[in-house]
Every structure is written in structure tokens, then in C-alpha cells.
Amino acid sequence: MKRKNEIFSCCLVFLIVGVTLGLFFHLHSRINREKLTPHIDPEQPMVALTFDDGPNPTYTPPLLDLLYRYQAPSTFFILGEKISSNRWLLQEMVCSGHELGNHTYSHTDLTTLTPQQIEYEIDKTKNALKKILPNYTMLYVRPPYGHYNQLVEDTVEQPLILWDIDTMDWDSASVDTICEIVLTNIHDGDILVFHDNNPNLLKALERILPELQEQGFQFVTIRQLAEYRTIEQR
């Protein structure tokens, strides 16, 4: 009986070590993928894909794979409360050439807060990210729900970035609806908002990304878009 227990314990240890090593090498290989640095031609149309409310351990990894396949650097407006549990994903995003923006700590409507509470929401997110990526600075803030007022504008130091096209994926829009919204409204210089927390996102992007590429659109981050186009910053 004792011998059986020893064999069982040994197998268990090997299994745990094997799984841990496998996971480590898998994550390590994702982080070390070549950086997305597409050549940007200012004469050609460009759009910025943005993804809010993540990172999400279910939907963000396949999204990163898809963006990698289409060489589409994007901007992720992340929530502070999701930072500490998704450190590998955040490292992968930055190492891959994506941009991170501040979407507050707890997705609170900033127009309902005092200046001190607004600062707390923004700074707590910055500080959470500093623990994982000490050298990374988020340049932009996206207020939850796109809600802002004069007090929010006066209190937040970074530019507030909204969007030109709301894909409605947050409202359980179907894949067909998301595709139609994007493909019938897209213009050079547009900022699109998606959410990497829903199952329709990936299916829609699998149709949208090749179609936009076919039409000659380049995919850029908000910082890159601001270099080549005039974007509305509040």
C-alpha cells in the first residue's frame, strides 16, 4: 500500500512539473514573438482598432493570435482591476507592439465622481500596471461608456479618446451586424471600438480584417494614428 502511494505521489509531482513547464514555455514563446512593426504609408487609408474592458483570459489570447495573423497593432483600453490576474497577457500585448490605454480601475462612470475619485480611478490603474510593466506609460484614457464632462476633462491629465465607430458588440450584436456596422461606415482615420469580452468579436474580426486589408486599410495604434491624422482628443 505504501509503495502504491509513493508511485502515485511521484506521478503527481511529474505531472505538476510537466504541466507547469509546458505552460511556462507556451507563455514564453508567445511573449517572444516578433514585434508587429508594419510599415505605415501616410498616403494610404488607416484605421485604429481599439478593444475595451479587458484583458480577458478567454477572449484576448485568440484575439492576439488573430491580430498577429493580420499584422494589426491595436490599442487595448484596459481595466485596472483586471491587471494583476492577467500579467502574462499584458506583457504579450506590449511585447507584440500593441498599445495599452487606461479605461479606469473599476469601469465607473467618471461623470458621477468627485475630482479625487476620478484621480483615484486613473492612478490606481497606472500603479497596477507599473508593478507589471514598470517602464510602460499609458498615453491615453478612455472614459467608461464614453461619458465625460468638463470636470472629467479638467481632472484627467491625459487626452480622452473616444471612437468614430461603435461596433455594438457590447450589446450582444450578431456577427453579421458587427460586420455590417464596420464595413458600411469605415473611413480613413476612424477609431473603432470593440470589446475583448464577447464571443462574437473573433468571428466578426475574421471577416472584417481581411476585408479591410483588401480595401487597402492599414491597422495602426492610437499613438500612430495621432502621428498621421488629426484625431479628436478631449
Ligand SMILES: [Zn+2]
Ligand atoms: Zn468599457
